[in-house]
Every structure is written in C-alpha cells, then in structure tokens.
Amino acid sequence: MCRTRIVNARVVTPQGVCYGGVVFDEGGIIAVEDAASECCAAGLDDASLTTVDADGAWLVPGGIDPHVHFGGFGDIPIADDFRTGSFGALAGGTTTVMDFCEPTVEEDARAVIARRMADASVSSVDYAFHFVLSEQYRDLLRDLAYIEDECGIRDYKLFTVYGNTTLSLDDVREIFMRLADDPRRTFLIHAEDAELVACLEDELGDSTDMRLLAETRPDAVEFREVEALHGLVAETGVRACIAHSTCAETAALLDDPPARGEFELETCPHYLAFTSEKLAGPEGARFTMVPPLRSAADQAALWDAILSGKLRILSTDHCPYHARYKDGATYRTIPNGVDGVQWRMIYAFSEGVAKRGLTMPQFVDLTSANAAHFYGMWPRKGCIAVDSDADLVLIDPAGTTVLGMGENVSAIDYSIYEGMEMSGRIARVFKGGREVYDGERVCAEPGSGRFLAR
Ligand SMILES: [Zn+2]
Known part of the structure; x- marks a missing residue:
C-alpha cells in the first residue's frame, strides 16, 4: 500500500490549526504531524513515502x-x-x-x-x-x-x-x-x-x-x-x-x-x-x-x-x-x-x-x-485525526477560481454561478488515501466510492 505524507500545510484538526501535515494510506490517516512540536510520525521510513509539499495551503477534511x-x-x-x-x-x-x-x-x-x-x-x-x-x-x-x-x-x-x-x-x-x-x-x-x-x-x-x-x-x-x-x-x-x-x-x-x-x-x-x-x-x-x-x-x-x-x-x-x-x-x-x-x-x-x-x-x-x-459519520468523516478516512483537501488561499463551465467536470450544460470569481482554489483532493483530483483533472475510478452504513 502506498503511503503519502503532506508537509508544510496549515492543518485544520478538531483541536485547532497546526502547521505541519499528515501521513496516510488507503487504510486511513496514520499520523498528524505538528512541525512545531516535532511529534512527527516516528518509525516511518521516509523512503516509502510520497511527499506532497502543500506550500502553506490549508489542509481540511474532504x-x-x-x-x-x-x-x-x-x-x-x-x-x-x-x-x-x-x-x-x-x-x-x-x-x-x-x-x-x-x-x-x-x-x-x-x-x-x-x-x-x-x-x-x-x-x-x-x-x-x-x-x-x-x-x-x-x-x-x-x-x-x-x-x-x-x-x-x-x-x-x-x-x-x-x-x-x-x-x-x-x-x-x-x-x-x-x-x-x-x-x-x-x-x-x-x-x-x-x-x-x-x-x-x-x-x-x-x-x-x-x-x-x-x-x-x-x-x-x-x-x-x-x-x-x-x-x-x-x-x-x-x-x-x-x-x-x-x-x-x-x-x-x-x-x-x-x-x-x-x-x-x-x-x-x-x-x-x-x-x-x-x-x-x-x-x-x-x-x-x-x-x-x-x-x-x-x-x-x-x-x-x-x-x-x-x-x-x-x-x-x-x-x-x-x-x-x-x-x-x-x-x-x-x-x-x-x-x-x-x-x-x-x-x-x-x-x-x-x-x-x-x-x-x-x-x-x-x-x-x-x-x-x-448523520453519525464522525470521526470517520469530517475529521483530520489518526484512523479517520484519508479524505483530504488542499485549498490554496492565494489562487482564484472562476465558477462555471470553464471548470465544470460534471454533466451540467449551464451553471447559475457562471463567471463568478472566487478567492482560493481547490489545489488537490485525496479520497480513501488516493489522489482523486490534481488541481486540473479528476483521476478517480467510477465505482471507487463506498456506501456508508450508519
Ligand atoms: Zn433536494
């Protein structure tokens, strides 16, 4: 199973915001790393990790x-x-x-x-x-x-x-x-x-x-x-x-x-x-x-x-x-x-x-x-913590997004939001430990979503 480490992110956890990152794989979040307290995931072999530099972006739950x-x-x-x-x-x-x-x-x-x-x-x-x-x-x-x-x-x-x-x-x-x-x-x-x-x-x-x-x-x-x-x-x-x-x-x-x-x-x-x-x-x-x-x-x-x-x-x-x-x-x-x-x-x-x-x-x-x-999904969903699902979003606050058909990837043929300019940009998205959106393209398999029994 491939592991990913996101570094240099402003991570929004239930305890507040920390500067650091997370380590995760398809099984979920393995570690939340606070750069200030050096509580980095001990024992993780760096060579086995794909590292993503968030460059100061916000890291939030999917x-x-x-x-x-x-x-x-x-x-x-x-x-x-x-x-x-x-x-x-x-x-x-x-x-x-x-x-x-x-x-x-x-x-x-x-x-x-x-x-x-x-x-x-x-x-x-x-x-x-x-x-x-x-x-x-x-x-x-x-x-x-x-x-x-x-x-x-x-x-x-x-x-x-x-x-x-x-x-x-x-x-x-x-x-x-x-x-x-x-x-x-x-x-x-x-x-x-x-x-x-x-x-x-x-x-x-x-x-x-x-x-x-x-x-x-x-x-x-x-x-x-x-x-x-x-x-x-x-x-x-x-x-x-x-x-x-x-x-x-x-x-x-x-x-x-x-x-x-x-x-x-x-x-x-x-x-x-x-x-x-x-x-x-x-x-x-x-x-x-x-x-x-x-x-x-x-x-x-x-x-x-x-x-x-x-x-x-x-x-x-x-x-x-x-x-x-x-x-x-x-x-x-x-x-x-x-x-x-x-x-x-x-x-x-x-x-x-x-x-x-x-x-x-x-x-x-x-x-x-x-x-x-x-709806009874917490802390599996909506939470950046160890053992939560690795559904993660990087938001670049310095980017911009023009809503509408230029960005649309679904089947709509018009958007009521056409042309509205937003501050910030969805930079990368991970679901279930895998990258599913790289900032330009959705790279997810149809059928990879799971039903959540409550
Ligand atoms: Zn409805």
Missing part, C-alpha cells in the same frame, strides 16, 4: 454534501447521475455525499434501496442515503428493521409538499412518535405549507414569469411549516434538520433550541449567492428551485446565523436540469433545481472565510464536521 440528487426521481432526467455528479463533487473537494432512496408509488423499501444502490455503484465519492417516507409511510415502515439493520440507513426524508410525498403535520407527528426511541435516527425535512402554496397558485394562475414562483411561495410558506416542525421536535425529542432553509424568520428559530431533541437548519450556496431578482426575465427559469430565492435581508440573516455557528450545515441540493427542460416552461411545470456540488467548498471558503471572517475551524464545521456529527 467535504460532506449531505443533500444531493444524482438522478433518482421524476420523469425529467436530472443532468447528473452518480458517475458525473461524483466527478463534480471531487473536483470541488467533496468526497462524501448523501442522496435519496425515494420510492415510487409501486416500490417497497427493498425495491427502492436496490435500485438506488445499483445507481450508486458507479460513484467515485463515498455515499449514504436518506430514505424518503412518502404517503405510503405506514407500508414502508413495515420494513424498518430491513432499512436500518440490514442496510444501515437511519435518516428519513420527509416532505410536506409534492405529489406522492406530501405529509400533513399529523403524519409527521405520527412518524416522529414512532421513531423517537432511537437517537441514532435523524430526519431531513422539506418544509413548505402545501395548502398556502396551492391557494396562492390558484389566485395567480400559471405563467412563464418565474417571479410568480417567489410570489406563490413567500417566506411565510416556509416559516409557518418550520415553526410547527420546531414544536414537534420539542414535543417528541427527535433529531431533525430542515432542508434548504432560506429566510430570516426561519433562521431566528435557531435562537430558541427545543427543550428536547435536536433542531438543525441546512442552507445552500444559491440562497447566499442570489436574490429573487434573478427570477425576472427569460433567464429566470434557470434560477428556479423550491423554496425559491429570497431577499438580500434574508441572505444577511443566513450569513449571520452561519458566522455565529448556529446554522451548521451547508449542502447544495444539487439537482441540475439541462437548459432545454427549463427554458420556456411555466413556473408550475418547470423542473426545480440547480447545480452546486462542484462549487460549495470554494464558495464557502471565498465568501465565508476570505470575505466575511469565518474561521477555518468554522469552515470545516460547516462543510463537513457538523454533517458528520449529525
């Missing part, structure tokens, strides 16, 4: 993007599957993703898990799944022991909107109560008030004007539902994360942690990067996702919550569609979703660390460690 869609649902094909999406992830410094097992009306738990495991067999990033409890949740939960004990899936995705998956708050309460007895279980919840959306859609009718997407899903559509879920977490004591949260009122709930259970928010780079002004005009169709883009004031509130360490998870909800499926659609028929998996890490570095004073330990928390803790 990113964890806990919300991506590499195929998996709907009639309109998502641009990326596991093969192409995982290449994008690696080029962006993300080495672990969480995707979904979303059953169709005909599928039971065994069928959907088998289908998604087959889809993921070409992944070059490590992966875990959220299991979607659809309207057939009572049937699906009959296979609970199979889902959890045989497959190692212990996170459940709940939706309060969308055909086939719309759960009422009473349904959610029932699910929470049934599953509250095992603290290893977690929930990721898409929270929008379906009745309010339907009511506003009836009032405003259909249109190709994408500003109506924001008008029919105002802040209150999200906040009312999240507030109710916050109450259900306190009532049942479950551990829940609100997916892709967007607005100031939602973020304010973080100031009021529930007496029992755990209440987390996830947000995505697109809510930090763009406002609903992007929905105007023919280009507006390219910027559609739900919940929709919000105001500058909402963005400021999300950043405040990130900088204070209360909003702890940054995902992408990567769900890109080719432009031909977006352009010319109406706001009620358009496939919602945008790209992001390749840009999340450098976006957080540039806009968080370089521009707003996010510390590097906070950056690691936001991009990997917090998700690893919440």
Whole structure:
C-alpha cells in the first residue's frame, strides 16, 4: 500500500490549526504531524513515502454534501447521475455525499434501496442515503428493521409538499412518535405549507414569469411549516434538520433550541449567492428551485446565523436540469433545481472565510464536521485525526477560481454561478488515501466510492 505524507500545510484538526501535515494510506490517516512540536510520525521510513509539499495551503477534511440528487426521481432526467455528479463533487473537494432512496408509488423499501444502490455503484465519492417516507409511510415502515439493520440507513426524508410525498403535520407527528426511541435516527425535512402554496397558485394562475414562483411561495410558506416542525421536535425529542432553509424568520428559530431533541437548519450556496431578482426575465427559469430565492435581508440573516455557528450545515441540493427542460416552461411545470456540488467548498471558503471572517475551524464545521456529527459519520468523516478516512483537501488561499463551465467536470450544460470569481482554489483532493483530483483533472475510478452504513 502506498503511503503519502503532506508537509508544510496549515492543518485544520478538531483541536485547532497546526502547521505541519499528515501521513496516510488507503487504510486511513496514520499520523498528524505538528512541525512545531516535532511529534512527527516516528518509525516511518521516509523512503516509502510520497511527499506532497502543500506550500502553506490549508489542509481540511474532504467535504460532506449531505443533500444531493444524482438522478433518482421524476420523469425529467436530472443532468447528473452518480458517475458525473461524483466527478463534480471531487473536483470541488467533496468526497462524501448523501442522496435519496425515494420510492415510487409501486416500490417497497427493498425495491427502492436496490435500485438506488445499483445507481450508486458507479460513484467515485463515498455515499449514504436518506430514505424518503412518502404517503405510503405506514407500508414502508413495515420494513424498518430491513432499512436500518440490514442496510444501515437511519435518516428519513420527509416532505410536506409534492405529489406522492406530501405529509400533513399529523403524519409527521405520527412518524416522529414512532421513531423517537432511537437517537441514532435523524430526519431531513422539506418544509413548505402545501395548502398556502396551492391557494396562492390558484389566485395567480400559471405563467412563464418565474417571479410568480417567489410570489406563490413567500417566506411565510416556509416559516409557518418550520415553526410547527420546531414544536414537534420539542414535543417528541427527535433529531431533525430542515432542508434548504432560506429566510430570516426561519433562521431566528435557531435562537430558541427545543427543550428536547435536536433542531438543525441546512442552507445552500444559491440562497447566499442570489436574490429573487434573478427570477425576472427569460433567464429566470434557470434560477428556479423550491423554496425559491429570497431577499438580500434574508441572505444577511443566513450569513449571520452561519458566522455565529448556529446554522451548521451547508449542502447544495444539487439537482441540475439541462437548459432545454427549463427554458420556456411555466413556473408550475418547470423542473426545480440547480447545480452546486462542484462549487460549495470554494464558495464557502471565498465568501465565508476570505470575505466575511469565518474561521477555518468554522469552515470545516460547516462543510463537513457538523454533517458528520449529525448523520453519525464522525470521526470517520469530517475529521483530520489518526484512523479517520484519508479524505483530504488542499485549498490554496492565494489562487482564484472562476465558477462555471470553464471548470465544470460534471454533466451540467449551464451553471447559475457562471463567471463568478472566487478567492482560493481547490489545489488537490485525496479520497480513501488516493489522489482523486490534481488541481486540473479528476483521476478517480467510477465505482471507487463506498456506501456508508450508519
Ligand atoms: Zn433536494
């Protein structure tokens, strides 16, 4: 097995930042070396090591993007599957993703898990799944022991909107109560008030004007539902994360942690990067996702919550569609979703660390460690320590990155981030002890990603 030693790096460990490096192989991290304390890995024969000089770059754990869609649902094909999406992830410094097992009306738990495991067999990033409890949740939960004990899936995705998956708050309460007895279980919840959306859609009718997407899903559509879920977490004591949260009122709930259970928010780079002004005009169709883009004031509130360490998870909800499926659609028929998996890490570095004073330990928390803790992957993932997986990213703070098709390695045919210039550059990426991105090219084998049982 070949060993690698990275030297001259600013290493971000759970104990803080040290100057030095790490030694690792495919089995994991063997040593964390602090140049100042000379605690270098004694007994390692230098001749057997490949040495990488980081030249002062930051060394951080491989990113964890806990919300991506590499195929998996709907009639309109998502641009990326596991093969192409995982290449994008690696080029962006993300080495672990969480995707979904979303059953169709005909599928039971065994069928959907088998289908998604087959889809993921070409992944070059490590992966875990959220299991979607659809309207057939009572049937699906009959296979609970199979889902959890045989497959190692212990996170459940709940939706309060969308055909086939719309759960009422009473349904959610029932699910929470049934599953509250095992603290290893977690929930990721898409929270929008379906009745309010339907009511506003009836009032405003259909249109190709994408500003109506924001008008029919105002802040209150999200906040009312999240507030109710916050109450259900306190009532049942479950551990829940609100997916892709967007607005100031939602973020304010973080100031009021529930007496029992755990209440987390996830947000995505697109809510930090763009406002609903992007929905105007023919280009507006390219910027559609739900919940929709919000105001500058909402963005400021999300950043405040990130900088204070209360909003702890940054995902992408990567769900890109080719432009031909977006352009010319109406706001009620358009496939919602945008790209992001390749840009999340450098976006957080540039806009968080370089521009707003996010510390590097906070950056690691936001991009990997917090998700690893919440979803039961820590310290194997999201951590630079002896015996953790050797998923490592070197970030060159002096470099720059222009986001968009010039850098893209996945199957998207446009990026909402096109032309945005970021401070910093993903210089090299290692996954499972092997180099998978050299700064220009992804050099990973499709299928080299592993399923992470929880
Ligand atoms: Zn999603």
